Amino acid sequence: MADTKPRALSGPRTLLDKVWDAHVVEQLPDGTCVLYIDRHLVHEVTSPQAFDGLRLSGRKVRRPDATIAVADHNIPTEGRAQGIKEEDSRIQVETLERNVAEFGVPYFPILSPQQGIVHIIGPEQGISLPGMTIVCGDSHTSTHGAMGSLAFGIGTSEVEHVLATQTLLQKPAKNMLVRVDGTLPAGCTAKDIVLAIIGRIGTAGGTGHVIEFAGEAIRALDMAGRMTVCNMSIEAGARAGMIAPDDATFDYVRGKPYAPKGEALDRAIAWWRTLPADAGAVYDKTVVLDAATLAPMVTWGTNPEAVVPITATVPNPADEADEAKRAQLARMVEYMGLTPGQKMTDLKIDVVFIGSCTNGRIEDMRAAAAIAKGRRVAPGVRAMVVPGSGIVKQQAEAEGIDRILIEAGFEWREPGCSMCLGMNPDKLTPGQRCASTSNRNFEGRQGPGGRTHLVSPAMAAAAAVTGRLADVREFA
Amino acid sequence: MDKFTTLTGVAAPLPMANVDTDKIIPARFLKTIKRTGLGVHLFDTLRFDADGNERPDFVLNQGPYRRAEILIAHENFGCGSSREHAPWALLDFGIRCVIAPDFADIFHTNTFKNGILPIRLPREICDQLMEDAKQGDNARLTIDLAEQVVVRPNGEKIRFEIDPFRKHLLLNGLDDIGQTLQHAPSIDSYEAKQQAEKSWMPGITV
Numbered sequence: 001m002a003d004t005k006p007r008a009l010s011g012p013r014t015l016l017d018k019v020w021d022a023h024v025v026e027q028l029p030d031g032t033c034v035l036y037i038d039r040h041l042v043h044e045v046t047s048p049q050a051f052d053g054l055r056l057s058g059r060k061v062r063r064p065d066a067t068i069a070v071a072d073h074n075i076p077t078e079g080r081a082q083g084i085k086e087e088d089s090r091i092q093v094e095t096l097e098r099n100v101a102e103f104g105v106p107y108f109p110i111l112s113p114q115q116g117i118v119h120i121i122g123p124e125q126g127i128s129l130p131g132m133t134i135v136c137g138d139s140h141t142s143t144h145g146a147m148g149s150l151a152f153g154i155g156t157s158e159v160e161h162v163l164a165t166q167t168l169l170q171k172p173a174k175n176m177l178v179r180v181d182g183t184l185p186a187g188c189t190a191k192d193i194v195l196a197i198i199g200r201i202g203t204a205g206g207t208g209h210v211i212e213f214a215g216e217a218i219r220a221l222d223m224a225g226r227m228t229v230c231n232m233s234i235e236a237g238a239r240a241g242m243i244a245p246d247d248a249t250f251d252y253v254r255g256k257p258y259a260p261k262g263e264a265l266d267r268a269i270a271w272w273r274t275l276p277a278d279a280g281a282v283y284d285k286t287v288v289l290d291a292a293t294l295a296p297m298v299t300w301g302t303n304p305e306a307v308v309p310i311t312a313t314v315p316n317p318a319d320e321a322d323e324a325k326r327a328q329l330a331r332m333v334e335y336m337g338l339t340p341g342q343k344m345t346d347l348k349i350d351v352v353f354i355g356s357c358t359n360g361r362i363e364d365m366r367a368a369a370a371i372a373k374g375r376r377v378a379p380g381v382r383a384m385v386v387p388g389s390g391i392v393k394q395q396a397e398a399e400g401i402d403r404i405l406i407e408a409g410f411e412w413r414e415p416g417c418s419m420c421l422g423m424n425p426d427k428l429t430p431g432q433r434c435a436s437t438s439n440r441n442f443e444g445r446q447g448p449g450g451r452t453h454l455v456s457p458a459m460a461a462a463a464a465v466t467g468r469l470a471d472v473r474e475f476a
Numbered sequence: 477m478d479k480f481t482t483l484t485g486v487a488a489p490l491p492m493a494n495v496d497t498d499k500i501i502p503a504r505f506l507k508t509i510k511r512t513g514l515g516v517h518l519f520d521t522l523r524f525d526a527d528g529n530e531r532p533d534f535v536l537n538q539g540p541y542r543r544a545e546i547l548i549a550h551e552n553f554g555c556g557s558s559r560e561h562a563p564w565a566l567l568d569f570g571i572r573c574v575i576a577p578d579f580a581d582i583f584h585t586n587t588f589k590n591g592i593l594p595i596r597l598p599r600e601i602c603d604q605l606m607e608d609a610k611q612g613d614n615a616r617l618t619i620d621l622a623e624q625v626v627v628r629p630n631g632e633k634i635r636f637e638i639d640p641f642r643k644h645l646l647l648n649g650l651d652d653i654g655q656t657l658q659h660a661p662s663i664d665s666y667e668a669k670q671q672a673e674k675s676w677m678p679g680i681t682v
Contacts, residue, residue: 025659026659030641049510065679086507088508089507095509106681107682138558139556139558153582155563161652165663167659169641169652203494203555204580207581208581237580258678328492421503422503440496440557442498443521
């Protein structure tokens with residue numbers, strides 16, 4: 001995955017080492033490995049050119065039974081039964097449907113309840129399991145590492161490579177341990193943990209590494225929270241994040257549609273229990289955080305490391321000594337329409353987006369509803385909730401979460417990537433300020449000229465009912 | 477994939493860190509089923525205003541840099557989304573080499589798959605090359621992959637490191653699926669072993 005490094009052939013191994021070693025088909029003399037891929041998730045945006053490549057070279061999909069396809073990135077989140085209005089989006093989805101039919105790849109159709117964001121449905125369906133290697137042409141594939149798997153994003157050429165060979169040519173990544181000790185204070189969530197980590201190590205802090213998240217605060221997270229943390233590994237530059245599987249993982253897997261059952265599950269668990277790092281395993285880099293010191297976090301700038309506690313103020317670029325960094329910070333302040341020293345809680349918002357592969361699970365819907373219940377979305381604010389999958393939507397509706405949100409003035413929409421990246425009609429207009437539970441606050445990410453503040457689902461709901469960025473701890 | 481051997485051309489200075497792939501090509505241009513034709517959207521938001529007019533202060537809108545074949549940038553180039561549309565857009569514009577202090581992992585891999593050479597050089601050397609690049613047409617850089625050097629306009633040679641396997645693929649324009657398929661017997665035996673040892677792992681059918 002990155003530059004080669006000498007690896008001990010014996011001795012204590014990390015979680016990454018064990019999963020890696022179990023998938024090496026062959027190691028070439030220069031250290032490059034032919035790495036076997038257990039699960040390949042395919043979506044409409046990064047696959048058309050890969051299937052075309054197969055056709056041009058007369059190749060087949062080697063393991064359709066290890067592949068699952070779904071459309072998520074540019075499908076509309078309303079009126080779906082009437083078809084996709086935007087022509088280029090419709091062509092992309094139709095192309096996927098033609099390709100999966102031609103190559104025999106399993107597919108969850110748009111109107112089926114199994115449809116959803118690829119990184120939500122993998123774990124939800126029991127397709128993503130501990131100890132697996134999982135890839136997808138999407139950088140947030142790191143999400144599945146929460147299962148104790150090695151999961152990472154690839155480009156379209158590698159999508160074609162996996163379709164054709166079920167392998168990738170890779171060099172081992174370095175091991176990085178991020179240990180979060182202590183207990184998370186009230187009002188703080190997995191999202192705040194991972195934003196704080198990115199704030200600490202920076203957007204390139206994990207480049208060339210796979211991050212293993214460990215420690216008491218990580219262990220205490222439910223699977224949804226662990227997925228949120230691993231999801232944003234890529235925002236720290238790490239291609240993958242992993243969390244050692246434990247009883248919480250096995251309980252989550254049990255009963256999932258595509259997970260092993262009965263005696264087969266027992267055998268799987270017996271192997272999964274051997275995966276956590278050995279005592280004395282060595283990491284190339286270690287970072288330690290104390291969860292007890294965290295506060296609800298919010299990004300102020302245009303990359304995820306530009307993050308502060310909600311109680312803070314907009315930083316002053318003039319305080320930065322390095323000239324290039326100072327210029328970058330000044331550009332962020334300007335793009336985001338901020339004034340140095342302004343309180344984050346004074347920032348008025350126009351839009352709230354709750355959803356995405358980062359925070360589109362049932363637990364996230366519940367967290368938003370808990371704040372929304374009995375309150376109203378502030379005048380002038382558009383607040384949308386987009387469940388991560390049809391299954392999440394059904395579950396939320398069974399729990400009455402949709403009613404709570406709709407009564408509070410939120411839009412309750414159909415599942416997909418939606419305003420996380422604005423490939424469908426859900427976009428910010430220039431200058432609009434959005435509290436978003438997604439993963440990237442890059443310039444123009446949610447629509448040209450849009451201004452994104454990344455927050456947890458509870459913080460997003462608090463912003464919706466307040467009309468400005470708000471400290472969720474004041475809603476207790 | 478086209479071979480990469482030597483390249484002499486105009487280098488465009490882009491003194492920005494954390495150039496993410498959304499900047500290189502925004503998501504709204506990913507709704508294509510082709511690899512080609514994305515050059516017109518390269519750096520769309522930086523290059524064009526809301527009405528589609530060129531922003532004269534952006535480097536690729538200026539004289540010789542419209543024909544740039546080399547791009548020089550700062551740290552963490554290509555971070556964010558895995559979209560291979562980013563190298564496709566660079567290539568379609570005409571850029572065959574990006575020089576930066578470091579690259580994000582997925583982008584770094586994606587460039588090689590498309591015959592683009594990413595060169596890692598220390599920040600201070602990137603800054604020197606950027607000064608060269610500011611002379612536009614009068615200061616072409618030469619990249620020699622076989623020798624692993626960047627040749628400055630003054631003749632000075634700067635050595636860079638590259639993974640030998642990736643260098644081999646680039647120099648010969650080799651398709652790496654073809655390389656991997658040479659190992660098909662190993663893949664067959666791995667699958668047989670996996671079926672025996674991990675028989676708990678179900679296949680996916682719908």
